[in-house]
Amino acid sequence: MIYMDNAATSWPKPESVRQAMDDFMRNVGGNPGRSGHQLSIEAGRLIYEVREALAWLFGIDDPLRIIFTSNATEALNLVINGILHPGDHVITSSMEHNSVMRPLRALEEKGVELTIAACSPQGLLEPEEVDKAIRQNTKLIILNHASNVVGTLLPVAEVGELAHRQGVLFCVDAAQTAGAYPIDLEALSVDLLAFSGHKSLYGPQGTGGLCIRKGVESELEPLTRGGTGSYSEYEQQPDFLPDKYESGTANTVGLAGLGAGVRFVLSQGTTCLRAKEEALMRLLIEGLKNIPGVITYGSGDTRKQIAVISFNIRGLGPSEIAMQLEEEYHIMCRAGLHCAPITHKTIVTFPQGTVRLSPGYFTSQQDVEATVEAIWKIAKDVSKTEFPVADFKSSVSLSVGTNEDKRYANGKGD
Amino acid sequence: MPHSVVLFYSASGALRAEKLLKGEGIGVKLIPIPRHLGSDCGICLRFDDSEETRVRKALEEGGVEIMRICEI
Numbered sequence: 001m002i003y004m005d006n007a008a009t010s011w012p013k014p015e016s017v018r019q020a021m022d023d024f025m026r027n028v029g030g031n032p033g034r035s036g037h038q039l040s041i042e043a044g045r046l047i048y049e050v051r052e053a054l055a056w057l058f059g060i061d062d063p064l065r066i067i068f069t070s071n072a073t074e075a076l077n078l079v080i081n082g083i084l085h086p087g088d089h090v091i092t093s094s095m096e097h098n099s100v101m102r103p104l105r106a107l108e109e110k111g112v113e114l115t116i117a118a119c120s121p122q123g124l125l126e127p128e129e130v131d132k133a134i135r136q137n138t139k140l141i142i143l144n145h146a147s148n149v150v151g152t153l154l155p156v157a158e159v160g161e162l163a164h165r166q167g168v169l170f171c172v173d174a175a176q177t178a179g180a181y182p183i184d185l186e187a188l189s190v191d192l193l194a195f196s197g198h199k200s201l202y203g204p205q206g207t208g209g210l211c212i213r214k215g216v217e218s219e220l221e222p223l224t225r226g227g228t229g230s231y232s233e234y235e236q237q238p239d240f241l242p243d244k245y246e247s248g249t250a251n252t253v254g255l256a257g258l259g260a261g262v263r264f265v266l267s268q269g270t271t272c273l274r275a276k277e278e279a280l281m282r283l284l285i286e287g288l289k290n291i292p293g294v295i296t297y298g299s300g301d302t303r304k305q306i307a308v309i310s311f312n313i314r315g316l317g318p319s320e321i322a323m324q325l326e327e328e329y330h331i332m333c334r335a336g337l338h339c340a341p342i343t344h345k346t347i348v349t350f351p352q353g354t355v356r357l358s359p360g361y362f363t364s365q366q367d368v369e370a371t372v373e374a375i376w377k378i379a380k381d382v383s384k385t386e387f388p389v390a391d392f393k394s395s396v397s398l399s400v401g402t403n404e405d406k407r408y409a410n411g412k413g414d
Numbered sequence: 415m416p417h418s419v420v421l422f423y424s425a426s427g428a429l430r431a432e433k434l435l436k437g438e439g440i441g442v443k444l445i446p447i448p449r450h451l452g453s454d455c456g457i458c459l460r461f462d463d464s465e466e467t468r469v470r471k472a473l474e475e476g477g478v479e480i481m482r483i484c485e486i
Contacts, residue, residue, distance in 0.1 A: 032425070033425030033426065035446070036445060036447065037446070040457075041444050044425050044426070044429050045429055047426075048429040048433070052433075062477060063430060064430060229456055230424045230456055231423075238423065240423045240424060240479070241424075242424065242426055243423070243426070
């Protein structure tokens with residue numbers, strides 16, 4: 001079996017992730033921040049250490065500026081609903097996921113003004129498109145870091161700078177990039193970074209969060225209110241981090257797994273992980289482009305994208321291709337619209353959609369070669385013309401990058 | 415040796431401070447907040463009175479916000 005659906009959720013997870021969750025269930029088990037006994041304190045300490053590992057990964061000096069949610073979608077809903085009010089203006093791109101589009105469309109009906117900056121059919125955005133959309137009442141710019149459909153990276157560094165020059169808050173949806181692509185919040189002008197825990201951070205499903213720049217919390221209303229274990233004598237929600245946004249019992253077992261996942265990422269180094277995925281993508285893109293009848297989408301340049309690619313085969317529907325890949329070749333991938341109709345409109349594949357392939361850390365060069373070969377065979381079967389003989393062994397080798405984040409394993413973060 | 419405790423706004427703050435102070439080699443222990451100091455269900459950080467100057471300095475330099483320090 002070949003798993004090519006890491007953009008939906010990474011699988012398998014590192015052994016240490018499973019072990020950390022098992023250890024929490026067997027040996028810790030307390031409710032974090034709720035009581036003064038050892039099991040509660042231990043659970044709280046565990047969660048604190050996950051914040052610390054993430055702070056190290058994202059270049060944040062105060063770990064308490066990271067709050068946990070059940071997924072990136074919840075973090076994005078918190079930002080969108082917590083910042084925007086009727087009369088405010090918000091800018092997003094035409095490469096967004098429904099986790100951004102749906103909450104924005106709902107607010108639009110309540111009087112929030114929305115501008116969608118147009119991206120090219122390759123999925124690329126010119127920062128200028130955002131710049132010229134800024135108005136006097138623009139409160140927020142929210143952008144995908146990388147598309148979940150074609151993997152193309154949006155220019156978050158440039159847009160962040162222009163947002164800050166104009167005094168507009170900037171939120172980045174890093175669901176697909178956190179862990180897979182270097183993110184340094186010290187260097188980027190990003191106010192809010194939403195991340196998923198179960199994709200390239202290798203945690204379990206049901207984990208995610210939001211990084212909040214100092215001071216931004218005064219403009220961000222919580223999505224939920226309730227028990228925090230702090231300020232219990234008051235019936236009002238506390239206004240300090242992380243408690244302001246973390247009501248109710250946490251998904252501590254999930255966070256135990258996420259902590260192990262983030263430590264795995266840190267021990268490998270994002271630069272190294274990225275180099276491996278880039279090499280796999282070169283192999284995949286080159287392979288697909290050489291198959292007659294196959295149309296690929298996106299930039300086609302591995303330097304401008306993460307490990308996600310979409311394609312179609314002339315004469316076949318995306319779901320038929322995905323079904324053949326699974327039934328005949330045991331390759332797991334995702335067909336359709338990928339919860340991102342606006343992206344598919346941008347890349348001109350709406351409403352039929354595409355087939356998406358997303359390799360991950362545990363994908364081998366052989367897996368990619370077998371996938372290309374399977375797609376070649378499917379395309380050959382549907383083609384009515386002469387098909388050339390293909391060579392599936394590529395000359396691309398999996399180079400490894402530097403391992404700079406290894407210092408975490410021996411240093412500060414331990 | 416008489417003890418004091420640092421009270422924090424959140425349990426996460428107490429955990430951050432614990433790590434920071436232990437890193438500075440200051441002997442601290444997380445304990446439930448004594449009843450007479452608050453009605454809260456949270457935790458606070460206990461230390462030897464003689465360490466108060468070092469505790470205050472380390473927390474300030476580390477950017478950890480504290481509610482107050484009390485003798486117990």
